[in-house]
Amino acid sequence: MSPQNYTFMFFGFTVAWLIVIGYVISIALREKNLRKELDRVKRMVEEGEQTRR
Amino acid sequence: MRLKIIVTLTAVAGLILAWNLYRIFLQVPDEANQGAIFRIIYFHVPAAITSFTGFYIAMFSAIGYLVTKDLRFDSIAASVNEVSLALASITLCTGSIWGRIIWGIWWTWDPRLTSFFVCWLIYVGYFMLRRAIDDPTARARLSAVLSIFACVDIVLVWKSIEWFRTQHPGPVLEIRGGGGMAPGMEAPLWWNFLALLMLATALILIRTRQETMKLEIDALRRHAHAF
Amino acid sequence: MRFLRQTWAIAAKDLRSEIRGKEAVNASVSFALVILLLFSFAFDLEPEQIRDIAGGLLWLVFTFAGTLILNRSFARELVNDCLDALLASPVSGAQLFFGKCVANYVLIIVVECISLPVFAIFYNVRLPQRLALLFLVMLLGTWGITVIGTLFSAMTVNLRLRELMLPTLVYPMLIPALVGAIELSRVLINGGSLAENMIWFRILVAFNVIFTILSLALVEIVLVG
Numbered sequence: 001m002s003p004q005n006y007t008f009m010f011f012g013f014t015v016a017w018l019i020v021i022g023y024v025i026s027i028a029l030r031e032k033n034l035r036k037e038l039d040r041v042k043r044m045v046e047e048g049e050q051t052r053r
Numbered sequence: 054m055r056l057k058i059i060v061t062l063t064a065v066a067g068l069i070l071a072w073n074l075y076r077i078f079l080q081v082p083d084e085a086n087q088g089a090i091f092r093i094i095y096f097h098v099p100a101a102i103t104s105f106t107g108f109y110i111a112m113f114s115a116i117g118y119l120v121t122k123d124l125r126f127d128s129i130a131a132s133v134n135e136v137s138l139a140l141a142s143i144t145l146c147t148g149s150i151w152g153r154i155i156w157g158i159w160w161t162w163d164p165r166l167t168s169f170f171v172c173w174l175i176y177v178g179y180f181m182l183r184r185a186i187d188d189p190t191a192r193a194r195l196s197a198v199l200s201i202f203a204c205v206d207i208v209l210v211w212k213s214i215e216w217f218r219t220q221h222p223g224p225v226l227e228i229r230g231g232g233g234m235a236p237g238m239e240a241p242l243w244w245n246f247l248a249l250l251m252l253a254t255a256l257i258l259i260r261t262r263q264e265t266m267k268l269e270i271d272a273l274r275r276h277a278h279a280f
Numbered sequence: 281m282r283f284l285r286q287t288w289a290i291a292a293k294d295l296r297s298e299i300r301g302k303e304a305v306n307a308s309v310s311f312a313l314v315i316l317l318l319f320s321f322a323f324d325l326e327p328e329q330i331r332d333i334a335g336g337l338l339w340l341v342f343t344f345a346g347t348l349i350l351n352r353s354f355a356r357e358l359v360n361d362c363l364d365a366l367l368a369s370p371v372s373g374a375q376l377f378f379g380k381c382v383a384n385y386v387l388i389i390v391v392e393c394i395s396l397p398v399f400a401i402f403y404n405v406r407l408p409q410r411l412a413l414l415f416l417v418m419l420l421g422t423w424g425i426t427v428i429g430t431l432f433s434a435m436t437v438n439l440r441l442r443e444l445m446l447p448t449l450v451y452p453m454l455i456p457a458l459v460g461a462i463e464l465s466r467v468l469i470n471g472g473s474l475a476e477n478m479i480w481f482r483i484l485v486a487f488n489v490i491f492t493i494l495s496l497a498l499v500e501i502v503l504v505g
Contacts, residue, residue, distance in 0.1 A: 012093045012150040016100070016143050023139045027259055034266050040210075041270050044277040119501060174452040185439045194505050195435050198498050202431075202453065204492060209456040209487055231415060 062255040069248035086263065097147040099246035100140045101169070103253055107137030108176070112204040112245050115197035124268055127193035128200060130200060131183065132260035136253050137214075138176045138231060168210040175203045286371050290379025291386075294353075298387060304349045305387055312395040314344040316402050325497055334405050335466030339458055341395055342418075343451070345423060346388040350429035351446050353380050354437040363437065373500035377430060380438050385426045392418055408468045417468065420484045421461030424491065428453050431495045460484035 077092050079171050111133040118126035128223055148166065160166070186192040282346055298304055319337055323330075357363035366376055396418075400407050429450050436445045460480040467477050474481065 008150055008154045009092060012147050014094070015146045015150065015258065016096050018145065019143050024256070027256065027263070030263055031259070034263055034270070038266060038270050038273075041273045041277060045273055048277050098339070111308065171452050171455050175449075178445075178449040181445060182435075182439075185441055185445060190505070193440075194501060198435065198502050201498065202428075202491075202494065205490060206453050206456070209483070209490070212456075212483070 055262070056200075057142035059255045059258050060267035062251045062258075066248045066251040066255065069244055069251075073241050073244050073248065076244075089155070093151045095245050096242055097144060097151060097251075098242060099249045100147070101144040102246060103249050104137040104144060105172075107133050107140065107253065108172070108200075108207070109204055114202045115200040118193050119197050124189060124193055125265065127197065128261050129257075130197065132257045134179060135174055135222045135260055136256045137153055138173070138180070139256075140249070140253065141169065141176070144171060168207070171210050172203075172207050175206070179203065185257065189271060211233050216272070283375060286375045287379040287382065290366075290371060290376055291382035294380060294383035294385060297356075298383070304352050305390060306392045307371075308345045308348045308387075309394050311348055311397065312341050312391060315341050315344055316395070316399060320402065330403050331405060331470055332466065334399075334403065334469045335462040335464070337403070338396070338399055338465055339421065339462045341399065342388070342392050342422070342437050343454065343458065345395065346422070346425050346429065347447055348382075348452070349384055349387050349391070350433050351443055353384050353430055353433040355433070355442060358437065359495065367504060373503045374496045376503070377434065377495065377499040381426050381430045384430055385423060387445075388426060388469050389419070392422065405469060408471065410468070413474055414465065414468050416489070417461055417464045417484075420481075420488060421457055421464075423488050424457030424461075424484065425454060427488065427491050427495055428457075431499060431502065434499060456483055457487045460487070 073095070079137065111130045114126050114130040114133060118124070118130065145166075148169075149159050152166075175180050178198060182199060183192055183196050186195060319341075327335070352365065354395070357366060367373070371379075396407070399405065429446070432446055432450050432453075436442045436449070439445055460483040463480045464474065464477060464484070467474065
């Protein structure tokens with residue numbers, strides 16, 4: 001089997017997996033940011049209610 | 054409960070993919086004309102089919118939003134479209150690499166590749182539209198209409214292949230007619246398809262939850278600023 | 281009948297305002313000329329080769345110049361809340377949309393009729409004897425551009441990056457119509473027969489019919505919700 005063939009196949013698989021991993025990482029980062037934002041807004045609402053009382 | 058589903062799906066998908074990788078690399082023989090590179094088909098074709106299916110599922114979810122006005126349908130539509138777009142990117146990249154070996158060129162403007170690229174562009178536009186709209190209801194409404202237009206348009210773009218000579222390899226799977234694959238070689242394809250479908254579903258579930266969280270944050274923020 | 285009368289009222293309003301101002305058509309024709317100029321630097325080809333790509337060049341010019349007109353279509357109503365007034369009026373969303381389509385269509389055809397002879401002169405392309413057929417292709421292709429462009433103009437009217445978003449969304453969607461129009465134009469300019477290329481004709485007609493119906497059905501949702 002020609003080595004060039006194997007190189008390209010390796011590239012092909014690598015690219016596919018990189019895209020998948022990259023996408024999963026972006027989802028994970030988004031999850032972290034969303035949780036931070038949610039906690040911040042929840043705190044904002046609680047503070048608002050406390051100052052009203 | 055939901056987390057358990059996600060973890061189970063991912064684990065099973067991972068197992069199938071791992072077992073399939075073993076089969077693909079070590080058990081399936083090299084194809085007569087294409088050599089080793091043809092193994093890319095085991096990711097290229099399932100990714101293409103899954104992403105296409107995803108776009109149409111998202112369209113039905115978008116129609117669901119337009120009918121019921123429930124924003125959860127919009128969350129599902131956006132998530133499905135996003136995962137499908139990622140799979141479409143994989144399809145284009147792996148297809149290009151496959152083409153480089155088989156035809157000697159990184160890209161050719163034959164109808165099948167072109168229509169897939171057009172599809173990819175339309176959905177990049179879909180996400181640009183979503184980012185440009187702040188109001189959740191307007192965003193859901195407009196992206197739903199865009200989703201319907203996109204899916205109808207893709208059929209028209211796709212139809213042109215049937216009337217064009219194409220450089221793409223002829224249909225290889227049984228369902229499309231034309232030359233089939235040897236029986237031993239076809240099974241890993243369907244297993245990979247199943248694995249990708251499960252992986253996609255897990256990712257969609259995670260993304261949908263994130264979209265719902267975003268809506269919750271918006272509502273809370275409005276609640277906080279109301280005082 | 282009432283549908284057509286009210287549609288015509290909207291179309292006439294837009295056309296009248298354009299005839300008085302002449303902004304959009306002037307800008308569009310100037311842009312078309314600039315593109316023709318730029319293409320002359322980009323390509324340095326023999327006459328036979330030019331005739332091969334003439335169809336493509338022509339429709340690129342038409343599409344880019346047409347986008348200028350389509351962009352303004354709903355954007356011009358934002359000033360002084362005219363769009364809200366129109367939506368509150370007895371005119372339905374479909375009538376408003378169709379009226380604007382007709383007005384845009386007329387304006388883009390005017391721009392094309394001016395650009396076509398200029399293109400023929402600049403690139404030494406002899407226009408086909410059966411000019412009527414080429415004109416038919418122009419009419420069909422332009423309707424496809426107009427329908428999609430006007431609907432997406434309505435969709436993007438309230439966005440910050442309207443001028444950026446409209447081309448990005450519209451061009452990929454137009455591909456079937458553009459490919460059909462380009463192929464037919466290329467065949468006609470090269471002296472070929474339309475009868476052998478009926479498939480592109482059918483794609484063009486199918487595109488127009490499908491998207492006209494779809495747009496009329498969904499435009500109310502886009503404009504009002």
